[in-house]
Amino acid sequence: LFIPVYSYYALAYLPSAQAFSLFLIGLAQWMRYRATGNGFWYWVAMGILCFWIRMPFILIWFYLWLILVVEEGGLIRTLRWALLPAVSAFAGQWLFKEWMTMTYGTQFLTNFLPANGMAxxxxxxxxxxxxxxxxxxxxxxxxxxxxLLGLSLWYRPDLxxxxxxxxxxxxxxATHLLHSLLLIDQFSAHEYYYxxxxxxxxxIIMVMAFPRRYQNSPGRFSWIFLCLIPLWFWHAQEVFQEKDRLAATQGADMARMELRDCRACLDDLGIPRTDTLxxxxxxxxxxxxxxxxRKGFSSLSTNPIAMKEDLKRRASVVVIPRRFLLPEVYQDFPAIVDWLIRIGGNQHIAVFRKLDSPTPGQFDRLMVPEGQGRQRIPLFASANQLPHSWEWHANVDTSLQPWVLPAHQEYGPTLRLDPAEARHLALRAKFGSRNGDYAVSWACDLSVEGNPPDIRYGSIPIAHGDSLAWRAWETDLPDTRQGSPLSIYLWNGGGADLLIDSLEILLW
Structure with a gap:
């Protein structure tokens, strides 16, 4: 109860804390079985541990069984009466959890995250x-x-x-080490995995520290714990107070602010409350x-394999916070655009209709490979976008070098679109550039219903020096309507030769 990490998470909605409590309760019943020899308490312990354990941590069960083998004697006998019933109980609980996962989804890891090599x-x-x-x-x-380790060795009867x-x-x-290597990323970033x-x-080692004849008379050792408990309590409270609550509060406030209008947004789009998200x-x-x-499935992973499996779930609508759509979701798994058709959103979320299977061509995804002469721009747009045309105003270097926009040329490549329907667009520009002391600027020239053009300028400052600097700029554009052309162009206002690598524009 005075373990620092447990005292911090005990009152939080964190499965590991509640699972650890169940482990303590189950272990207590296991000790009761060992003290009385009554098999009923063994099954009670196994039933409780079923609800605690998760698939990657089943090795701890085998560790308990190994202790029984050593202390009870007889591998085959112990295998028959202890391990097989326990595994049977666990299998039933695991099947139940699998059914729950298929029905309601899960936010937990579904695969290992092993290290790249033993070293x-x-x-x-x-x-x-x-x-x-x-x-x-x-x-x-x-x-x-x-x-306790020292005393346990001292009280052991023989070598x-x-x-x-x-x-x-x-x-x-070794059990802990094996778990750590199979889930190395989690252990390095999440203290509650311990x-x-x-x-x-x-x-378990502490419980097994003394021969059984001493376990039923702990009074002679309790004075040690009575002396240490005040220190444990003080340290646990110190860790609890020093935890960075501000960052956690800021994250909660951000989530509440960005997700609070989700229900109204989906209602406005005509998405039934019965749809699966x-x-x-x-x-x-x-x-x-x-x-x-609404019901559905939730994923906090942008691992390409995990995302591909998630997209196969029985869901009809996908919701992604715009904060993470481009820099994380799209960046980690660009093929997601083959599964999605954008149907709307608001300033905080993007809403997509999910296809049953990946269908290339739902989005224009043109690329700008570094050092290639054929420069093409990727579009993260909707499927019904009208054909577009590029006007190149720069000489393109076809070698493995950046292409150059000369100093005397003020405007670079221009993209002109004529949207087929009203659409809420956002633009993100990203590229690497070298042009001395000057900034690189994007200009978005948008005309809506014959009104004067609404020009949005976005400046991407580049630090002084010859090193390649990577920057990204993102902005919302006014809603477009049919017959309202959209122009996006690069503006070289610095008056110096502009060198560009891996130009990428995302319209979505």
């Missing part, structure tokens, strides 16, 4: 463990662990039992679905 994995594991060591246990708790206990300790630590793997191993990067697990007032 990198061990380095990351050690660095992350060192980074989180003060939150996994307090200094005095680590001291208590060492004291053989001491060696066996050390082997169990090494097996438990609630799932390392802390259960440490607690798929949300990407909506800040919290199911927060986007709650804000949209």
């Amino acid at each position: 990198e994995g061990l380095h990351t594991w050690w660095a992350s463990l060192d980074f989180w060591v003060d939150e996994i246990l307090s200094p005095t708790q680590w001291l208590g662990v060492l004291i 053989k039992s001491r060696i066996m206990y050390l082997m169990l300790i090494l097996a438990g630590l 609630l799932d793997v390392l802390l259960p191993v440490i607690i 798929l949300t990407f990067e909506t800040y919290t697990g199911n927060g986007g679905l709650i804000a949209c007032g």
